[in-house]
Amino acid sequence: METFSVVVIGAGPGGYPAAIRAAQLGASVALVEKEELGGTCLNWGCIPTKTLIASSDLYAQMKSCQDLGLSAEKVSFDYRAMVGRKDRTVQTLRTGVQQLLAANGVKVFKGTASFEGRNRIVVNSQQSPGGSPTTVIGAERTIIATGAASAMPDFLPRHERVVESRAFLDLKLLPSRVLVLGGGLIGCEFACMLAQLDVRVTVVELLEDILWTLDADVRRTVRQHMEQALGIRVITGTSLSNLVPDDRQVRAQAGQEWLEADLLLAALGRKPVTAALHLANAGLTANSQGFIEVDEYGRTQVATVYAIGDVTGGVQLAHAATSQGLTAAENACNRRLRKNEKAVPVCIFTSPEIGTVGLSEREAREKDLEIKTGKYRFAALGKGLALGHAPGFVKWIADASTDQLLGAQAVGPHATELIAEATAAIRAELTAEELADTTHAHPTLSEAWLEAAHVLVGKPLHFAPKKKI
Secondary structure (H helix, E strand, O other): OEEEEEEEEOOOOOHHHHHHHHHHOOOOEEEEEOOOOOHHHHHHOHHHHHHHHHHHHHHHHHHOHHHHOOOOOOOOOOHHHHHHHHHHHHHHHHHHHHHHHHHOOOEEEEOEEEEEEOOEEEEEOOOOOOOOOOEEEEEEEEEEOOOEEEOOOOOOOOEOOEEEHHHHHOOOOOOOEEEEEOOOHHHHHHHHHHHHOOOEEEEEEOOOOOOOOOOHHHHHHHHHHHHHHOOOEEEEOOOEEEEEEOOOOEEEEEOOEEEEEOEEEEOOOEEEOOHHHOHHHHOOOOOOOOOOOOOOOOEOOOOOEEEOHHHHOOOOOHHHHHHHHHHHHHHHOOOOOOOOOOOOOEEEOOOOEEEEEEOOHHHHHHOOOOEEEEEEEHHHOHHHHHHOOOOOEEEEEEEOOOOEEEEEEEEEOOHHHHHHHHHHHHHOOOEHHHHHOOOOOOOOOOHHHHHHHHHHOOOOOOOOOOOOO
């Protein structure tokens, strides 16, 4: 039996960086992956969806280019070609991961991993579930990075016209009508992408609004654009029932109304992937939600086993998993590194884009914190108007007594890029005054952060002063 200093189970955005970092620290490392290197993010999540969204964004801009003094005749798209580009992008990145692992001396095993004991891992490379194990490897330390999978509730019928996000990405033809079940970030991203490609989209969300975890002003901006600019029908505060798919369409009931579509896309969150691990053999148990609990070092209840990413029940973001993976790898190699996750940005690729980091207004008030806010709209920026993208704003949340920046939100053009500045500022514990004194290039969208900081400290440059009574 070959034994490794560190065995990583799962080669997603948490697992493969953990394997590389452990190898950099001198450990002998094995990485076990049952499907493709890069995991869900690279193969069936972040990368393929954002590749398709890039195409849909450009197509939408081309259709409205007359607003910029341009004209384009017979604007169209080829969805099969878009899918082909998506697949090539994924393959390029997957090959890059493979080369990085090889260059760092990480040995990759293809198969499903399970614990035979605390320090023994079985890798089953058989295609059928009943296949016999093919390889047993020893592990002085193990890092579990098996991630999560799309949830398909029992009330949804199993039918080719009822799919989750991964199955949708495998489609080569675009449906003309799509019913999206779930108004969270996955559902809204797909809804915007499809609507920009001229698909008739209806979103049904059980809660009272879409993107419920965001502040009301951010939700309002996005929902208004989805409904008014993209023509998406958003139904909130009601459940979907009596779902009946057949060979031609899907019919379902939202409240008292019957809805019809060519396809239903279920976007109802994700569940941890732990069933095949045989955790009990390692002395581990999952919690009531199926997640593996860890401490600030990434350690589980078993001293030699760590867990990272979506499987731990924390924030389900690829970059958070990477950060946790590096922490676990350092600690598996006898270092003492705590996770520093107080400033983890969230990027949502709707139209318009959303970026958030730190505390929201709602979260701050739930903690009984005294806060102040400063907001600035892109419509008031020279670069915002020059781009032709006026909707949206940036907003700072700061401690009312110390002026320290606690959170930030951006909704509008390139919000997912702009949030990086806010992340760095919050992690560095800057005050609003310090941000307001930082020179920003002109004309840029990032000036919105500067202007919002000026508002926050009560010295706005580009707001008319309030009239004295």
